Amino acid sequence: REEFPSDDEALSILRTKAAEGKAWAQCRLGQLYYYGLSGLVEDEEKAASLFRSAADQGHAGAQYYLGQYERQKDNVVEACRQFEAAASQGNMAALSALAMFYYQGDVVGQDDMEAVRIATVSARLQDRNPCANEVLGYCFALGKAGLERSLVLSVYYYKLAIEEFELHPNTNRRYAWALINISSIYYPECLTPPSGDNNWPEALFWYRRAIAQLTDAETIPFFESYESKIREMCAYCCKSLNTETQKCCVECRAVYYCNRECQAADWKAGHKKDCVKSLKKRLRATGEFENI
Numbered sequence: 001r002e003e004f005p006s007d008d009e010a011l012s013i014l015r016t017k018a019a020e021g022k023a024w025a026q027c028r029l030g031q032l033y034y035y036g037l038s039g040l041v042e043d044e045e046k047a048a049s050l051f052r053s054a055a056d057q058g059h060a061g062a063q064y065y066l067g068q069y070e071r072q073k074d075n076v077v078e079a080c081r082q083f084e085a086a087a088s089q090g091n092m093a094a095l096s097a098l099a100m101f102y103y104q105g106d107v108v109g110q111d112d113m114e115a116v117r118i119a120t121v122s123a124r125l126q127d128r129n130p131c132a133n134e135v136l137g138y139c140f141a142l143g144k145a146g147l148e149r150s151l152v153l154s155v156y157y158y159k160l161a162i163e164e165f166e167l168h169p170n171t172n173r174r175y176a177w178a179l180i181n182i183s184s185i186y187y188p189e190c191l192t193p194p195s196g197d198n199n200w201p202e203a204l205f206w207y208r209r210a211i212a213q214l215t216d217a218e219t220i221p222f223f224e225s226y227e228s229k230i231r232e233m234c235a236y237c238c239k240s241l242n243t244e245t246q247k248c249c250v251e252c253r254a255v256y257y258c259n260r261e262c263q264a265a266d267w268k269a270g271h272k273k274d275c276v277k278s279l280k281k282r283l284r285a286t287g288e289f290e291n292i
Contacts, residue, residue, distance in 0.1 A: 011038055018050065026054035027062040034065065044069065055082060060089040067097060076101075096131035133161035134171050141178050151185070154178045162206070163282065173210035179203040180222070191226075192235055192255070196270020200226070201252035205276045234258045236266040251277040 011032075017025035030050030036042030048069045054062030067082030080101055086094035137158035143149030158175035179199040187193040192200060207223050234241055235255035247257045252275050257263040267275075 007038060011040075021053070021057075023054040023057040023059040023062065026050045027059050027065065030054065030062065030065060034069075044072075055085070058085075058089075060086045060091040060094070063089075064091050064094045064097070067094065071097075099135050100131050130161040133157040137161060137178070138174060141174065151178055151182045155182060163279075163286075169210035169213040172206040172213075176203040176205075176207040176210070176223070179206075191229060191233070194270065195235070195266050196273050198255075198270070198274040200230075201249075201254035201271075201274050201276050202279060204254045205252060205279065230254065231256050234262055235271070236262040236269070249275060251275050251280070 014025050014029050014032075018029045027050070030047040032038050032040050032047075033043045033050065034047035048066065051062045051066040051069065055066045063082045063086035067079045067086065069079075070076070070082060071079035080098070083094045083097045083101070087098050134157070137154050137156075137160075138144070139147050140150045140157060141154035155175070155178045158171070158178060162171060162175055180203050183190075183193050183199045183203075186197075192198060204223070204227070231243070231246070232241055233239070234246075234257050236257055239258055241256055241258060245259070247260055247263050249255050249263070249271065254276075255266065255271060257266065
């Protein structure tokens with residue numbers, strides 16, 4: 001039976017092929033240097049040199065990684081050029097990066113219509129594409145780029161985006177706001193929607209996470225006001241709470257109770273579905289989130 005080469009032998013073969021000018025080998029070796037893998041010391045400059053050699057041969061993956069390197073160095077014009085070259089070959093990560101350029105107004109000027117067009121293509125090619133889904137979530141929330149405003153679709157795309165990777169905290173904050181807007185439409189006169197259909201625990205989870213990560217973050221008064229009000233009323237029986245004896249769900253810190261009996265009853269009534277306990281478990285499993 002033919003044996004696979006050892007890690008050292010595989011690295012040696014990769015170096016040889018890269019030296020021979022094989023674009024695929026240059027790109028892969030560049031990745032190893034870029035991330036410091038397979039025992040190599042992290043070296044971004046050496047990685048960029050390898051990416052550039054492969055990109056000049058038209059390798060889409062190398063063009064994308066070179067674009068990432070140039071963006072990190074604030075060479076946004078060159079980054080955009082590399083992303084466009086990779087995207088023209090169907091590289092989904094490059095499509096997402098281009099959508100973010102148009103969305104944020106980097107280099108090319110803000111163009112919501114183009115951002116949505118590219119994001120839609122990218123999201124259709126790869127459903128779990130966080131950057132593309134973030135763009136679509138934002139544009140549906142505000143009704144931008146010719147899209148009809150839809151909080152349901154906004155929440156759908158934001159949820160796809162943020163549960164895959166740790167995106168910018170502002171994305172978390174916008175997702176939280178979209179969740180609350182949906183609650184206010186369906187339950188306009190309720191401080192807390194019925195258990196089993198309550199978006200507040202998840203909304204507060206993402207809002208608090210955003211505020212903790214942004215050193216210069218502006219708080220949203222609506223959230224701050226709500227957090228103070230929920231401490232005054234039992235989420236199950238709606239009686240006024242005694243601050244000395246009240247109980248709180250330790251997982252989401254979004255509902256308060258008179259006693260353990262009310263807490264247990266509310267868990268069965270639907271808080272089990274609303275609580276972020278299972279959400280935290282899913283996020284930890286991805287390995288992309290810290291301090292969950």
